[in-house]
Amino acid sequence: MTASSHPRSGFRLADLTWVDAANLLGDGLPVVIPIGAASRAHGPHLPLGTDRLVAEVVAERLLATLPVLVAPCIAQGFQPAFMDYPGSQHLEAATFQALVTEVIEGYLRHGSERILLLNNGIATEAPLKLVAQDILHRHGVRIATADLPRLGLLGLGSSTASADDLDERDTSLLLAIQPALVRLDRLQEMAADAEDDEDDLPPEDSDEPRLLSLRRPLRFTPEERAGGVLNRSGTTGDATTATAEKGEALLAAMVDEIVADLRLLWTDL
Template structure:
């Protein structure tokens, strides 16, 4: 079981014995580390595990296209904006960085020379940049990172994140999308507009300044009121949009990896 005998497909590390893992790492297969929260609010219509579900599907499709080793998903992360919603979990930036750094160093210790962080999060982007810099300074290894919200047909903004996530879930796990609540959310938004109230309208759009965000379902000092825990309008989401987005994301990552590592 070597890279040369499987030139177009990869393996899940969790499915291998340590002997097989040693052989494949020794053959130079890149290690792909998915990172996606298994417990973050995405509104009342999407599961807490949306980020993890999406990044694991992306990893599976990469595995089907390239000779890579897909590591188990890191399913906890730095998610301060949604920590007030029940079920959401958040770990501090230092803890998250230490966790990812130690996992990467474990693979380096076993002989891996090429590592890709497959990140499905926005708040995790900044800590992961510091992780990559730490690995470079300590070990002289340049870690590659693919930030999924920045890939595909359009880069995600706060206005379209919910449509994007909902489309992806409709494509990969439609049974987990609460369409009945999606309809209710649209009705509630229309009522809010009629009342002259828009969630989070106390947060001005600043062109040159930036401040941290902490959404809250109830009034809280320093928080931005967001009763549903959504960012954007999900009513226009479709499974077709999700499939097109997934295909575009995979195409971009595969093209870049083959440019970075031409032997793949």
């Protein structure tokens, strides 16, 4: 089994023996590490594992297109904003950074110096930047990162990532890849409650979250509490505008962008 005999497709590392993994790592196949929370609230209509499901589907599509090795998903992350919603899990930033660093260093130890982090999270972006910088400082290896929420945005008719469209994005993606897990009946409930939800937002003269130039950390909460931004449903945006067609367009655009960049970065792909 060699990279040259499979020029257009890759492998899941978990499906290989260590001998096969050694050969393919020795051939220089890049390692793709999906990162997506397996347990984080996305409103009352989406599964807690939405981030993981999307990251793994994007990884599978990359694997079908390029000779890469897809690693098991890192399914825990730095997700402090949604911890008030039951079932959500979160690692402190230092713990998350240590976890990702040790996973990367394992692949470095086995000879891989071409690694892509496939990050499906907003809060995880900053810790992963620190991880990549630390790996460069200590090992001299430049890690590539694809932040999925910022890719494929033309599929939603947008050119910038915004909290206002995240729920449309995530719901569209789930409708495309796992429609049975989307509670469509609750989309109608959310639409009916939209007018009431306006009362849950800070007033217009509040500096949270309508700041234009400054940034402060957010913690959403389904019940009023100190330091929390009241958000009864745990959604961020209008999920009622989501469609499976938008989700498929997003997936295709995300994969196309990543493939194009990887071929620029590693020209032998």
